[in-house]
Amino acid sequence: MLIDTHIHLDAAEFDPDRRQAIDAARGGGVAGFVVPAVERANFDAVRDVAAANADACFALGVHPMYVMPARMEDIDVLDQYLGQGGAVAVGEIGLDHFVPGIDHARQLDFFVAQLRLARRHGLPVILHVRRAIDPILKQLRRIGVPGGIAHAFNGSRQQADALINLGFKLGFGGTLSFSGSTRIRELAATLPLDAIVLETDAPDIPPEWARGQRNEPAHLPRYAEILAELRGVTVGEITAATGRNATEVLRWRPAQAVGA
Numbered sequence: 001m002l003i004d005t006h007i008h009l010d011a012a013e014f015d016p017d018r019r020q021a022i023d024a025a026r027g028g029g030v031a032g033f034v035v036p037a038v039e040r041a042n043f044d045a046v047r048d049v050a051a052a053n054a055d056a057c058f059a060l061g062v063h064p065m066y067v068m069p070a071r072m073e074d075i076d077v078l079d080q081y082l083g084q085g086g087a088v089a090v091g092e093i094g095l096d097h098f099v100p101g102i103d104h105a106r107q108l109d110f111f112v113a114q115l116r117l118a119r120r121h122g123l124p125v126i127l128h129v130r131r132a133i134d135p136i137l138k139q140l141r142r143i144g145v146p147g148g149i150a151h152a153f154n155g156s157r158q159q160a161d162a163l164i165n166l167g168f169k170l171g172f173g174g175t176l177s178f179s180g181s182t183r184i185r186e187l188a189a190t191l192p193l194d195a196i197v198l199e200t201d202a203p204d205i206p207p208e209w210a211r212g213q214r215n216e217p218a219h220l221p222r223y224a225e226i227l228a229e230l231r232g233v234t235v236g237e238i239t240a241a242t243g244r245n246a247t248e249v250l251r252w253r254p255a256q257a258v259g260a
Contacts, residue, residue, distance in 0.1 A: 001031035001243040001254070004220050005171055006092075006126065006151045006199035009035045009056065010045040013203040013214050021202075022053065025217035031055060031243070032254035033217065034199075036092040036126050038063035040074040043081055050086070054255035059089035059126050061114055064096040064107045075113045082121045088252045089148060090118040091126025098130040108135070115143040124148035124249055127168070133159045140166050147249055149197055152205065153187070160187060164195045169249050171199040174215060176226045177207035189230040193237075197246045198223050 004025070014021055022033070035046045036059040043060050050058040060081050062070050082090070093114045095107050118125045125148035129136055133155040140163075147167025152175070153160065160170055172188045175181045188196065200223070202215035210219070228238045247253050 002029050002198065002220055002224060002239050003032035003034065003243050003246040003254070004030055004200050004202075004217050005034045005149055005169075005197045005246050005250075006173070007033050007035060007202050007217050008038070008204070009033060009049045009202075009217075010042055011203050021217060025220060026055070028218050028221045029239075030217055030220050031256065032057070032246070034059065034088065034126075034246070034250065036089070037061055038092055039066040039070060040077055043077070047081075047086065056254075057088045057250070057252050058086065059091040060087045061089075061091045061093040061126070062110050063092045064094050064111065064128055065099060065102060067106050067110045068102060070110065072109070072113070075110070075117070078114065079117055079120075082117060082123065087123065088250045089124045089126045090114055090121070090145075091148070092128050092151065093125055094128035094130075095132035095136055096128060096130045097132040097135075108139075111136075112139060112143065115139060115145055118145045118148075119143060122146060124167075124251075126151055129153070129155070133163075137162050137166075149246075149249060151199060152201060154184060157187060157190075160191055160195075164192070167249070169195055169197045169245050171197050172227065173199045173201055173223055174205040174207040174219065176223055176230070177209065179208075185230055188227055193231070193233075193241045194245055196227070196242055197249075198227070198238075198242045 033056040046058040153170040206215040
């Protein structure tokens with residue numbers, strides 16, 4: 001089954017036609033959606049999206065690009081929400097050393113605190129990693145968590161192998177569609193298939209054929225086709241493997257897929 005392991009279905013960009021966007025993806029064969037939070041203010045929103053869609057689940061966390069307006073008390077709120085159950089992961093969390101103006105020390109404080117929550121609650125994590133893979137690896141080795149997904153992976157093969165050895169799957173999506181993304185396409189072609197999951201990150205990171213437009217969950221089947229072509233295997237093999245990888249690392253299956 002095709003699972004979109006990273007999609008912000010609660011985003012305001014989907015307010016005019018959220019149901020249509022979800023149904024279009026389902027019509028193309030997408031069987032599940034993982035909806036991560038980015039800040040305390042949207043914890044309820046992602047939980048509500050999952051409650052309204054049996055084929056969706058949610059993760060809770062404070063994104064590194066949202067730590068500046070956040071308060072450390074938000075970590076206590078996150079702890080309370082995680083204690084209520086339902087979340088499949090702590091996320092989207094991590095470090096971003098690409099965007100200027102974000103205090104790296106503050107990012108690290110929030111990241112470490114959320115890793116500790118993930119360990120305490122026995123949950124995997126969904127990582128945002130941008131120009132900060134080595135610092136993230138350092139903390140993952142120090143604070144062991146039950147694996148997770150490195151969203152929109154954009155590192156080296158050595159870094160990929162290090163994450164895989166720590167129990168992580170690597171997310172690939174719209175960047176596969178750009179012929180100039182040679183390093184990412186090479187990684188997607190050569191990494192062990194049991195380490196790869198698919199994602200859209202919609203409404204962000206649109207593919208080459210939708211430059212400048214809102215990204216859509218309905219694009220996921222074409223990402224599967226591109227990955228199959230890169231690896232020289234069938235789309236069915238990609239669909240089965242990436243779906244299996246997602247359900248294994250998140251310990252979740254879309255409701256309609258149970259028993260399939």
